[in-house]
Amino acid sequence: MQEWQERRITHHDPHTVLPLLTSERIRRAAQLGNAIVSDLTTHEVTRETPGVDKLFDAVQRMHRLLNELLKEN
Numbered sequence: 001m002q003e004w005q006e007r008r009i010t011h012h013d014p015h016t017v018l019p020l021l022t023s024e025r026i027r028r029a030a031q032l033g034n035a036i037v038s039d040l041t042t043h044e045v046t047r048e049t050p051g052v053d054k055l056f057d058a059v060q061r062m063h064r065l066l067n068e069l070l071k072e073n
Contacts, residue, residue: 039045
């Protein structure tokens with residue numbers, strides 16, 4: 001967000017920061033995903049963990065879309 005604001009203030013195209021934001025979200029999602037894998041391995045996450053069903057749905061959708069994306073190459 002700081003990059004976005006700085007680019008607007010200096011009259012540079014703020015949309016050029018969008019790939020940077022996307023890369024950062026992907027990096028952070030990978031970190032969180034690995035932390036959740038660790039929690040699953042140590043049984044910190046169970047069927048009763050709030051939101052686990054929504055996480056499962058999101059991961060399934062993400063997996064399908066990433067699979068399609070990576071098959072394009």
